[in-house]
Amino acid sequence: MKTILFLLISTVLGAVACESQSDNNTxxxxxxxxxxxxxxxxxxxxxxxxxxxxxxxxxxxxxxxxxxxxxxxxxxxxxxxxxxxxxxxxxxxxxxxxxxxxxxxxxxxxxDPALRLTNIWKLTQVGEIQNPTGFRSEAALTFEFDASMKTYVGNMGCNSVRGEIKENDGQKLLLGPGATTMKACPDMAVEQAISQALIDTRGYKVENNQLYLMNEAGQTLMTFQAVD
Incomplete structure (x- = not known):
């Protein structure tokens, strides 16, 4: 009887030890x-x-x-x-x-809600400016956001800009200061408006294939239409 009891206790202790070891490996x-x-x-x-x-x-x-x-x-x-x-x-x-x-x-x-930002977007409005175009090409201005690589690149009308996405959780958005080319154009109003909007952006939303970049107060700074 003592032998059987000893074997039972040994079995239980062995099982507990194995389970503890398994937990330590998890x-x-x-x-x-x-x-x-x-x-x-x-x-x-x-x-x-x-x-x-x-x-x-x-x-x-x-x-x-x-x-x-x-x-x-x-x-x-x-x-x-x-x-x-x-x-x-x-x-x-x-x-x-x-x-x-x-x-x-x-x-x-x-x-991951942050990946909704990843796309090529056509700029349809910045401030009061509707459908801005390139100074020389007169083509629509596009931006590409890559949430995975945490980068953005875009055409501001005269110069292009490339920068870092510093924060993005699917709602909050903070963009790092972008590096731009250094061309001079007679009219820099669109570029200045876009540059300031990028600096002021603190959030975004995506609805019906449209991207809205917003400031701290929730006011829309720029509106984009999905290209892809």
């Missing part, structure tokens, strides 16, 4: 909605991750150079996943991680 990660170019043993694309229970919208994303077994990644979505991290059996290949990452559970999967 981590919760957030996966960003797009991969970015990176360099491992050569040029490649990397997932962007945050290792935490709660997503920090203002936190930095860490580049992840390996792969996660069983994880079917679809760009455009922000994931929260639970995964098991274990040591890779020796010898470790020169181009492989010393760890093995295996999906346990997809805890959430949500479309």
């Amino acid at each position: 981590e919760t990660w957030w996966i960003n909605s797009s991969k970015v170019a990176c360099t491992g043993v050569g040029p490649m694309s990397c997932l962007q991750i945050q290792k935490s229970e709660e997503l920090d919208p203002d936190g930095a994303w860490e580049l992840f150079y390996s792969d996660i077994k069983g994880f079917d990644y679809e760009p455009g979505n922000i994931y929260q996943i639970k995964l098991k991290v274990t040591d890779r059996a020796e010898p470790t290949p020169a181009d492989a991680s010393s760890k093995v990452y295996e999906l346990v559970e997809v805890m959430s999967k949500k479309a």
Whole structure:
């Protein structure tokens, strides 16, 4: 009887120890909605991750150079996943991680609202100016926003501008000061209006294939029509 009791206790303790060890090997990660170019043993694309229970919208994303077994990644979505991290059996290949990452559970999967900004947009209004065009070409002015790369580039009528998207959560939008070409045109009114609007932009909305850039008070500064 004592032998049986001893075996039962040993079994229970062993199961508890295994479960505890399994929990120690389990981590919760957030996966960003797009991969970015990176360099491992050569040029490649990397997932962007945050290792935490709660997503920090203002936190930095860490580049992840390996792969996660069983994880079917679809760009455009922000994931929260639970995964098991274990040591890779020796010898470790020169181009492989010393760890093995295996999906346990997809805890959430949500479309990234920030990606709505990504498109080529035709400028239809800036301030009181309707359908502005290029000074020489008289073609419509277009801007391209890339939420994944966090960049924007556009034609301001006389000069072109290229800059950084500093904040974008699907509603808030802060654009960094853009670098422009240095051409001089007789009439710079459109360019000055666009330049000031970019500086004052603090938010946006996308409705019916139209993009509205707004200031802190929610007033529309510029209106665009989707090209694609």
